[in-house]
Amino acid sequence: MKINEHYLELEDSYLFSTVARKQREYQQAHPEKKVIRLSIGDVTLPLAPVVIKAMEDAVKEMGSKATFRGYGPEQGYDFLREAVQAYYQGHGVSLDVDEIFISDGAKSDLGNLLDIFSLDNTVMIPNPVYPVYQDTNIMLGRQVIYAEAGEENGFLPLPDPAVKADIVYLCSPNNPTGAVYSREQLAAWVDYAKKNDAVILYDAAYECFIRDDETPHSIFEIEGAKECAIEVCSFSKTAGFTGTRCGYTVVPMALVSGGTPLNHLWLRRQTTKFNGVPYIVQRGAAAVFTEEGQMQVREAVDYYRENAKIMVDGMKKMGIWFTGGVNSPYIWMKCPGGRTSWEFFDYLLENAGVVGTPGSGFGRNGEGYFRLTAFGDQAETREAMERMIALLS
Amino acid sequence: MKINEHYLELEDSYLFSTVARKQREYQQAHPEKKVIRLSIGDVTLPLAPVVIKAMEDAVKEMGSKATFRGYGPEQGYDFLREAVQAYYQGHGVSLDVDEIFISDGAKSDLGNLLDIFSLDNTVMIPNPVYPVYQDTNIMLGRQVIYAEAGEENGFLPLPDPAVKADIVYLCSPNNPTGAVYSREQLAAWVDYAKKNDAVILYDAAYECFIRDDETPHSIFEIEGAKECAIEVCSFSKTAGFTGTRCGYTVVPMALVSGGTPLNHLWLRRQTTKFNGVPYIVQRGAAAVFTEEGQMQVREAVDYYRENAKIMVDGMKKMGIWFTGGVNSPYIWMKCPGGRTSWEFFDYLLENAGVVGTPGSGFGRNGEGYFRLTAFGDQAETREAMERMIALLS
Known part of the structure; x- marks a missing residue:
């Protein structure tokens, strides 16, 4: 071989x-x-104590035949998807439950999402950035170009209309620079993506650190983003899940390529190559969204x-x-x-x-x-x- | 895009x-x-009660700053890898800890392993078999050929020396047929793989159902298999982990292609595209290997x-x-x-x-x-x- x-x-x-x-x-x-x-x-x-309590209860459920859970839906239990849906609604973003996929973390999904795209797409990656974007694309032999970040643009590069990319990674709040895109800057990227028939892979793993009212938590707060973006988020930094492993990815139904909704491709990818997040962990993650x-x-x-x-x-x-x-x-x-x-x-x-x-x-x-x-x-x-x-x- | x-x-x-x-x-x-x-x-x-107890204890650890666990090693904690190592030793198979990778289940790894192989390999899949083997290869555009199973061979196809494949899937005990390869039959496949420079992806998810002394639990019980096989196993059927999600994959150091150990490629794949199995789940899985x-x-x-x-x-x-x-x-x-x-x-x-x-x-x-x-x-x-x-x- x-x-x-x-x-x-x-x-x-x-x-x-x-x-x-x-x-x-x-x-x-x-x-x-x-x-x-x-x-x-x-x-x-x-x-958090509510997460611990929810996981303790879930562990108990797994120990009794009447409440035991075997295979769950690969895309996550509805109790958690509905909690994520309500969280987005809190930022003014309306999503269908079917647009939300529960994952074992942002890192997995940021790499795995590449499976549903053609190998001859050109990928644009900010520089500097979280190295996983680049490495996962090199592994597939994809052509990578860079959105150059530096002191002159506050490490927040904006689209260059002369440069054509098919897949664009954005990470905001950014790892490693801590720089955060404003609503206007994100709108410029959405505009670029729509003009170029590109898809934005938006890494929002650090959104919970945003506390002012103007800065978007989600790219879907930008008009038109549902037609050109996939958002990847995580409980790792929001709720300390780095060793507990849970995240969520939003693939809007309005994101379509050649008549095919990318949502259906991702569903097929996940049902074929993934078997869902542990029931216990999903219960812990759902507790994050309670008031307490x-x-x-x-x-x-x-x-x-x-x-x-x-x-x-x-x-x-x-x-x-x-x-x-x-x-x-x-x-x-x-x-x-x-x-x-x-x-x-x-x-x-x-x-x-x-x-x-x-x-x-x-x-x-x-x-x-x-x-x-x-x-x-x-x-x-x-x-x-x-x-x-x-x-x- | x-x-x-x-x-x-x-x-x-x-x-x-x-x-x-x-x-x-x-x-x-x-x-x-x-x-x-x-x-x-x-x-x-x-x-099992020991698994529940271990997970309860681990949940408690995650609730206290002194014992909290963040990111763990992507390839799994040593406490679990060493327990898997000892389990293999029980079947007479000696493995290095570095040859063992903890995963979120056999389904994920059986698909993800394909990442480390060239797209122009020819894949041989038994027919009938667990549909994931075929679908994950079609997704990559790989050429798939079949090892024909039927009543005449007891649904246990043997290698045809005239047919050349680069990647061969075997599943024993088999899903869906329940047929189980004998030592001699597995030796014939190992021999075929070595002669054809092929790799066997061996799905041993049901090995715990084997109770006679003659039938191998692991392909590595066959001489030479470490030079041509990767084994994928799971706690799903062994210990009821279908909704708890944990498995393990063995990539022997002796399995080398063009001077590159496949173990290193898989390590790179996992450290780049995966962030490990929840600590709580790994503690539960390790409890499976205690005497109790x-x-x-x-x-x-x-x-x-x-x-x-x-x-x-x-x-x-x-x-x-x-x-x-x-x-x-x-x-x-x-x-x-x-x-x-x-x-x-x-x-x-x-x-x-x-x-x-x-x-x-x-x-x-x-x-x-x-x-x-x-x-x-x-x-x-x-x-x-x-x-x-x-x-x-």
């Missing part, structure tokens, strides 16, 4: 393993120093948002250029002193005992930048900022 | 929806009749095996040709009176109130055959057999 040769074109990803190795080596050389990690995009607060659940997860997000604010204040004090930190758990800062991303990583670790993520790991336009995350402990985040201010002011 | 046109080549799958509709219509017309379903391949017994867990899940499998025996005895009494039912939860019977699969379905429903699955739904060689499953209630299974004996003897 022959292997898929496109896998050999992938660059080995050493970003987080190198970060971990350098941290470990530093700690071994300086056992007395307390290293603070603001590097990883993983949550640290536990699941919304209060509890909001409290956790508030905690992370306060961390972000501590970092924003620190950046302003140091006079360092940055984006993010508002409506987002990420701070994307320019490396002081003209350092490269890795030079600044080493400098910060050695002189302040703070670990972040080199921006160059997210694409070439990330070189010279650095990502800090708001998912850490609050006292440690405060201490990290004090150390950085002492070092860099 | 253009869609993946291969999706339009898929036949719509009406098998189980038509079965359900006909059953519903019959019940509405005859509300006084008790219909017995022996049609669906889903378990009915609850999860093995006793408890064996009890459930014994219950289903007894159902199978009741059906085997019934078939013998009626003098109907069948395969399966030994080392397998499926009975694959020839439709009496030369009826087609759907003719017999209607006849059995109308005259005995028993629902099965038409064999033609699993491929053209399934025409004229019928599948009954052992996953039902025991008293109902007994009653169904009595009704069939009364009708068909």
Whole structure:
């Protein structure tokens, strides 16, 4: 047999393993120093009490013949799809339950969605961005072009009418830059997609960090988006589900190509290649949307948002250029002193005992930048900022 | 954008929806009749007490900051991979932990594994068989050829040296036929694969039904199989995880193509397109491998095996040709009176109130055959057999 040769074109990803190795080596050389990690995009607060209660109940159900659940619908139980539907309605977006697919997380669906598109589509990916978009397309041998992000556009690239793409990835609030598209900017992308018969794959995994009234939580708040966009969302950052695994993807019925609703293709893909999310997990996810659940997860997000604010204040004090930190758990800062991303990583670790993520790991336009995350402990985040201010002011 | 046109080549799958509709219509017309379903391949017994206890404990861990788990390793936690490793050792198969990947079930992996192979491989699929093998390959536009199964080979096709395939699917104990390959037959397939530089995708989802000492539980019990096979297994039928979602896939390091270990490709695929199985579920799955867990899940499998025996005895009494039912939860019977699969379905429903699955739904060689499953209630299974004996003897 022959292997898929496109896998050999992938660059080995050493970003987080190198970060971990350098941290470990530093700690071994300086056992007395307390290293603070603001590097990883993983949550640290536990699941909300309503989620725990719902999962405890569901586990009990699975232990009794009368309430046991076997195979569920691949696209998710209606109790959860209806809860997602009501959540969207809260943002003014009306969806049919059949437009909502429950998944085991945004990462899976962002890659798997590519299955339903022709291999000869051209894909546009922001640079820098979450590396999964690029890697999943390289694996399929697709042509990838970039939407160039940088300081000049606030790391929020807008469509270039002269460039033709068939599939466009957008991520807002953005990982890694924390930049968030406004309603007008998203409208420009929807307009581009409709003019070019392109589809937008909209990654809204961080939407719960948005707290102002003007910024859209969903691309479907933009008129016409249902005819050109698929939205992928997750409970990972909203409700601390990074190790519990649940998300949802919206494929509107109005999104049609050559007479075929993409919704039907995705349904066929999911019923053929996926067997649904654990019943127990879906019960936990549904609890997130109860009134009590919304209060509890909001409290956790508030905690992370306060961390972000501590970092924003620190950046302003140091006079360092940055984006993010508002409506987002990420701070994307320019490396002081003209350092490269890795030079600044080493400098910060050695002189302040703070670990972040080199921006160059997210694409070439990330070189010279650095990502800090708001998912850490609050006292440690405060201490990290004090150390950085002492070092860099 | 253009869609993946291969999706339009898929036949719509009406098998189980038509079965359900006909059953519903019959019940509405005859509300006084008790219909017995022996049609669906889903378990009915609850999860084992040790599994429930392990998941309850894990849910508690997720509710406390000190014990909370965020992102885990995509390929699964070592505590579960090591338990799988020990289980294989029990069948005399030595594996490295790195050869074991925890998944959300056999269905996902059987489809996703195709990602790592070139599109121009020729695929050989038994006929009849679990339809997912064929559909996932049609979705990719791959050339599919068939290993013809029938009464003459006991629905256990052997390799034809004149036919060249690159990827070969085997499923043993088989769904839908219940037929099980012997050691010698599997050795013939391993020999074929090695001679043809082919890879065997071995679906062992029903291995726990095997109880005699001669029949291999794993293809890796065959010498040389590590150089030519990937094995996909599941907790669905072993431990009632159809709604809890966990499985495991073994990609041996010795399986190499053009110098590239397929294990590395699969690791790259999984780390890029998957984010692991819920921690809670992995704890539940690990409990299956404890001494107590093995006793408890064996009890459930014994219950289903007894159902199978009741059906085997019934078939013998009626003098109907069948395969399966030994080392397998499926009975694959020839439709009496030369009826087609759907003719017999209607006849059995109308005259005995028993629902099965038409064999033609699993491929053209399934025409004229019928599948009954052992996953039902025991008293109902007994009653169904009595009704069939009364009708068909």
